[in-house]
Amino acid sequence: MAGSAEARKLVYLVTGGCGFLGEHVVRMLLEREPRLRELRVFDLHLSPWLEELKTGPVQVTGIQGDVSEAHEVAAAVSGAHVVIHTAGLVDVFGRASPETIYKVNVQGTQNVVEACVQTGTRFLVYTSSMEVVGPNIKGHPFYRGNEDTPYEAVHEHPYPHSKAQAERLVLEANGRMVHGGLPLVTCALRPTGIYGEGHQIMRDFYHQGLRLGGRLFRAIPASVEHGRVYVGNVAWMHVLVARELEHRAALMGGQVYFCYDKSPYKSYEDFNMEFLGPCGLRLVGTRPLLPYWLLVLLATLNALLQWLLRPLLLYAPLLNPYTLVVANTTFTVSTNKAQRHFGYEPLFSWEDSRTRTILWMQGMDSSAQ
Ligand SMILES: NC(=O)C1=CN([C@@H]2O[C@H](COP(=O)(O)OP(=O)(O)OC[C@H]3O[C@@H](n4cnc5c(N)ncnc54)[C@H](O)[C@@H]3O)[C@@H](O)[C@H]2O)C=CC1
Numbered sequence: 001m002a003g004s005a006e007a008r009k010l011v012y013l014v015t016g017g018c019g020f021l022g023e024h025v026v027r028m029l030l031e032r033e034p035r036l037r038e039l040r041v042f043d044l045h046l047s048p049w050l051e052e053l054k055t056g057p058v059q060v061t062g063i064q065g066d067v068s069e070a071h072e073v074a075a076a077v078s079g080a081h082v083v084i085h086t087a088g089l090v091d092v093f094g095r096a097s098p099e100t101i102y103k104v105n106v107q108g109t110q111n112v113v114e115a116c117v118q119t120g121t122r123f124l125v126y127t128s129s130m131e132v133v134g135p136n137i138k139g140h141p142f143y144r145g146n147e148d149t150p151y152e153a154v155h156e157h158p159y160p161h162s163k164a165q166a167e168r169l170v171l172e173a174n175g176r177m178v179h180g181g182l183p184l185v186t187c188a189l190r191p192t193g194i195y196g197e198g199h200q201i202m203r204d205f206y207h208q209g210l211r212l213g214g215r216l217f218r219a220i221p222a223s224v225e226h227g228r229v230y231v232g233n234v235a236w237m238h239v240l241v242a243r244e245l246e247h248r249a250a251l252m253g254g255q256v257y258f259c260y261d262k263s264p265y266k267s268y269e270d271f272n273m274e275f276l277g278p279c280g281l282r283l284v285g286t287r288p289l290l291p292y293w294l295l296v297l298l299a300t301l302n303a304l305l306q307w308l309l310r311p312l313l314l315y316a317p318l319l320n321p322y323t324l325v326v327a328n329t330t331f332t333v334s335t336n337k338a339q340r341h342f343g344y345e346p347l348f349s350w351e352d353s354r355t356r357t358i359l360w361m362q363g364m365d366s367s368a369q
């Protein structure tokens with residue numbers, strides 16, 4: 001979408017703009033935000049593809065930095081009209097220490113909020129997660145819930161705990177006076193499990209399937225529904241929210257929105273097979289091949305091994321007690337809050353989302369294991 005030079009006046013900052021979701025947000029902004037003049041992409045590691053984006057009408061500025069460093073964040077935020085804060089340490093496998101997770105996710109978010117206040121940036125969109133709600137460690141189902149559905153959110157794992165703390169910081173900052181005397185307007189988006197082009201865990205399952213001779217083995221009952229949402233639609237929601245916060249501050253400020261689209265309700269594994277199947281993999285078993293108690297045992301063993309081996313090497317398999325509970329607990333969303341508050345409709349149908357993801361997977365080098 002082309003915008004005339006006069007209409008281009010806004011400066012956006014996307015933190016974590018080189019990540020899986022961040023890249024889609026960056027590209028979506030360039031395609032669908034005609035008022036954009038400058039797009040700042042802030043990340044710990046800048047990706048080479050940023051260079052290609054520098055030839056268009058929008059000034060794209062890569063900023064290598066760390067959200068946990070307040071001065072780096074303040075320098076990047078200064079002069080931005082809108083901040084989309086997607087940067088985060090996404091780790092439920094024990095790769096990073098809890099301290100590092102808090103430093104990036106909580107302190108990093110606090111730094112973003114303070115930078116907005118100090119420099120006079122008025123609009124802040126935070127990428128939260130369904131994980132701030134659940135599934136909880138008790139395995140309570142959340143079936144087609146919405147933003148108002150009561151649920152006992154109990155967090156013991158550092159990732160959901162840090163995301164919940166960060167979300168609270170962002171929402172509590174709504175209405176704070178920023179430099180210049182106007183109120184900060186914030187809101188949080190809570191994606192369910194995101195999938196699509198660039199999804200690392202999908203890549204991991206694909207390569208695991210290839211190693212196992214084109215097979216994956218069912219571990220989760222098909223009846224357990226896990227919420228999923230296409231990355232392009234999550235990015236589109238971010239773009240829309242960022243745009244509409246200014247016009248609907250009273251309605252949207254301080255609100256949370258689940259990210260949703262028309263992706264079908266399925267188990268985590270059955271959903272993955274929508275893409276892995278057309279890439280030649282097969283899910284073996286109509287029921288889990290191992291009894292649940294054995295999976296719990298294996299997950300506990302993995303956690304124990306991780307702890308024992310930590311001084312020597314990093315052992316971080318996909319299966320641990322936390323991921324087992326998340327994958328084994330029904331958690332699905334059914335809401336239209338984003339449609340009611342800011343007119344969101346998914347940009348990509350389920351068929352498009354599926355096709356795009358399959359094409360991306362088929363284009364991956366299958367030997368790159
Ligand atoms: N992947 C998923 O299924 C879901 C992700 N989310 C949230 O979406 C956001 C993006 O996640 P993904 O794209 O999946 O993860 P990702 O790991 O692909 O992207 C995160 C980006 O943040 C950057 N980053 C990490 N630490 C940083 C630091 N200290 N300073 C600056 N940048 C830093 C990374 O370099 C990376 O580019 C995260 O906030 C995550 O919590 C929410 C729900 C689901």
Ligand SMILES: C[C@@H](CO)CCC[C@@H](C)[C@H]1CC[C@H]2[C@@H]3[C@H](O)CC4=CC(=O)CC[C@]4(C)[C@H]3CC[C@]12C
Pocket residue numbers: 090092128129130131192193194201219220226268269318319322323324326327
């Ligand atoms: C038991 C295994 C047998 O195949 C399967 C293990 C799958 C898990 C690695 C994933 C199941 C559910 C995923 C999480 C979920 O989609 C919600 C998430 C939200 C976020 O904000 C970050 C990612 C994640 C925690 C996601 C991580 C991978 C799973 C636990």
